[in-house]
Amino acid sequence: MNPDPILPVVLTVTVYPPKKNKRMVVVSGAPEGEMPLVLTGLFQERHALLDQAYAQCMKRKPQLVTLKGDKSSKPDKAKSITGGVEDDDEETSVTESDATDQLVTDAEVSEPKNAESVPVSPITESELPLIEGDTTSISAEQAAAFAQQITATDDVLDRNEHLDLMAVETDDDRRQQEIHRWGD
Amino acid sequence: MIAGSKKSTGGVTKMANFIKYGDRKLDMGALTLEQAKQLMARHFPELADPEIKTEKKGDETTYTFTKKAGRKGSDR
Numbered sequence: 110m111n112p113d114p115i116l117p118v119v120l121t122v123t124v125y126p127p128k129k130n131k132r133m134v135v136v137s138g139a140p141e142g143e144m145p146l147v148l149t150g151l152f153q154e155r156h157a158l159l160d161q162a163y164a165q166c167m168k169r170k171p172q173l174v175t176l177k178g179d180k181s182s183k184p185d186k187a188k189s190i191t192g193g194v195e196d197d198d199e200e201t202s203v204t205e206s207d208a209t210d211q212l213v214t215d216a217e218v219s220e221p222k223n224a225e226s227v228p229v230s231p232i233t234e235s236e237l238p239l240i241e242g243d244t245t246s247i248s249a250e251q252a253a254a255f256a257q258q259i260t261a262t263d264d265v266l267d268r269n270e271h272l273d274l275m276a277v278e279t280d281d282d283r284r285q286q287e288i289h290r291w292g293d
Numbered sequence: 294m295i296a297g298s299k300k301s302t303g304g305v306t307k308m309a310n311f312i313k314y315g316d317r318k319l320d321m322g323a324l325t326l327e328q329a330k331q332l333m334a335r336h337f338p339e340l341a342d343p344e345i346k347t348e349k350k351g352d353e354t355t356y357t358f359t360k361k362a363g364r365k366g367s368d369r
Contacts, residue, residue, distance in 0.1 A: 119335075119336060121332070121335050121336075123328070123331070123332070125328075135324065135328065135332065137332050137335070137336065139336055144314065144317040144318075144319055144336075145319070145332065145336045146319075147319065147320070147321070147322060147324065147332065149322060149323055149324070172317055174314055174315040174316065174317050174337070175315050175316050176315045176316075176360075177315070
């Protein structure tokens with residue numbers, strides 16, 4: 110049986126003018142896009158020929174016609190004349206982009222947890238970035254000391270700000286108290 | 294009766310004619326070339342005005358049907 114029953118089967122009957130008192134009939138049939146099978150006979154046999162054509166169409170294997178320019182049938186021959194070098198490059202670029210666009214897997218998600226457990230090695234002087242115009246050479250210990258100083262000054266500044274706010278609050282309170290006195 | 298195949302009538306062997314379209318070959322049998330053209334046009338609309346190449350190999354004659362290249366924007 111034909112494996113693709115969705116395609117309609119086209120049956121054609123061609124009746125030719127009589128020759129020597131015999132009228133000939135040609136019956137052809139095939140699913141759409143397939144090579145037809147041809148049956149010839151007398152006009153009187155036309156019904157039998159139609160039945161036979163349909164039965165043979167259903168029994169035979171699909172005979173889809175594939176043309177030379179058809180890419181799906183012969184992909185090797187469909188390559189460009191330039192030797193397919195450009196095509197190969199395009200394919201590789203596609204695969205790279207696919208790799209970046211991949212969905213995040215569970216394994217990838219668990220990686221940062223492992224990365225946190227890795228001990229961080231202290232920064233050496235050679236690893237520090239060079240800054241243009243900076244002639245001073247600071248060791249890692251000195252850099253750490255500066256960093257501590259900076260954090261300490263930041264803390265002091267934060268406290269001063271807090272105190273200033275308190276002072277502002279007290280001034281406001283005084284003004285309100287004065288207003289209440291005048292009101293009284 | 295399935296058309297095609299070599300027929301021997303009274304010791305005279307007739308030539309076998311075939312239609313070739315794409316990668317498929319069809320036995321023409323008793324059909325003339327004009328009849329074959331009509332038949333192919335019914336099953337393959339793109340072959341309404343085909344380009345036909347004739348190849349003869351011994352007793353066999355093969356008519357290779359190809360779609361005629363139409364103008365850009367034309368229906369065919």
